[in-house]
Amino acid sequence: MKQYRPNVERQKELYSRMKAREIFRRMKGKTRSPDAPRIPDNSEPWLPGGVHSVADALYISDRIKETMKEWNLPQQPQS
Amino acid sequence: MVLGGLAVISHGLSRVTHDADCWLDPTISIEDWCNAVKDLLVKWARLRLVSIGNWSEMPPADLAGYIEDFGVVRVLGATQPFDIFRRPNEMEVSGFEEVWERATPLTDGTRLPDVVDLLITKQDTGRPRDTYDIQFLEGKAEEMYLERLPKASSGEALKMLERFLNPKVAAAAAAHSDPKVRETGMKFLRELADAGDPFARDLLAAVGGA
Numbered sequence: 001m002k003q004y005r006p007n008v009e010r011q012k013e014l015y016s017r018m019k020a021r022e023i024f025r026r027m028k029g030k031t032r033s034p035d036a037p038r039i040p041d042n043s044e045p046w047l048p049g050g051v052h053s054v055a056d057a058l059y060i061s062d063r064i065k066e067t068m069k070e071w072n073l074p075q076q077p078q079s
Numbered sequence: 080m081v082l083g084g085l086a087v088i089s090h091g092l093s094r095v096t097h098d099a100d101c102w103l104d105p106t107i108s109i110e111d112w113c114n115a116v117k118d119l120l121v122k123w124a125r126l127r128l129v130s131i132g133n134w135s136e137m138p139p140a141d142l143a144g145y146i147e148d149f150g151v152v153r154v155l156g157a158t159q160p161f162d163i164f165r166r167p168n169e170m171e172v173s174g175f176e177e178v179w180e181r182a183t184p185l186t187d188g189t190r191l192p193d194v195v196d197l198l199i200t201k202q203d204t205g206r207p208r209d210t211y212d213i214q215f216l217e218g219k220a221e222e223m224y225l226e227r228l229p230k231a232s233s234g235e236a237l238k239m240l241e242r243f244l245n246p247k248v249a250a251a252a253a254a255h256s257d258p259k260v261r262e263t264g265m266k267f268l269r270e271l272a273d274a275g276d277p278f279a280r281d282l283l284a285a286v287g288g289a
Contacts, residue, residue: 019274020267021202
């Protein structure tokens with residue numbers, strides 16, 4: 001049976017990578033002041049105000065399917 | 080230069096993206112850069128500029144001030160939303176030429192940044208959804224480094240380690256034939272292990288540095 005949850009060793013490695021990125025950034029002299037301007041998140045919400053109904057969720061699902069078709073990506077398995 | 084989700088997909092991650100991101104050559108003056116963006120609006124009248132975050136329409140005259148502060152602007156009206164960066168996350172305007180030289184030319188005149196440069200643009204964004212892109216890109220960079228590093232000369236290896244270093248790469252460096260490369264890898268692993276990282280501690284023990 002496929003293991004979907006990362007095992008402890010993998011979690012340790014991911015944690016180590018995260019710490020390594022922090023240390024490497026510090027070594028490169030890259031520290032961010034909390035006041036420094038940050039590039040705003042460019043994720044535009046699918047629907048202003050979020051999802052409020054099943055119809056809203058289906059609308060988003062349909063847009064994703066359209067995009068996948070447009071980019072010729074394989075369809076995700078239906079659940 | 081292609082950035083963001085499209086660039087990550089081009090490197091092999093199967094995921095969807097809603098918008099297209101690009102880094103428009105910032106080595107020209109900000110005035111010329113803004114004029115290049117404004118030319119697009121003249122050429123295709125249905126395009127319009129939108130400020131990212133509050134998604135309100137922006138008069139083209141405000142572009143220079145906005146781009147100085149935020150480094151990116153959104154263009155709407157094309158088939159996909161289009162984000163044009165002058166200064167991508169973690170990148171400097173002055174670093175464009177170097178990133179361009181390392182990038183892969185595509186058939187349409189754009190370029191695809193190499194894995195390490197793309198990884199840098201994804202780091203420290205403060206966006207949880209970038210975690211998957213980071214995991215994928217770091218895995219690719221690691222694979223590439225583990226393959227190349229043992230065969231690299233001292234100079235090449237040290238240059239590689241200046242751009243990217245993670246625990247397994249540090250362990251590979253610690254086993255290199257050159258003492259300077261070995262010391263770089265050991266020092267990095269020791270710093271991680273001293274910070275209480277059990278994975279790095281195991282790697283350090285495996286390369287005889289514990």
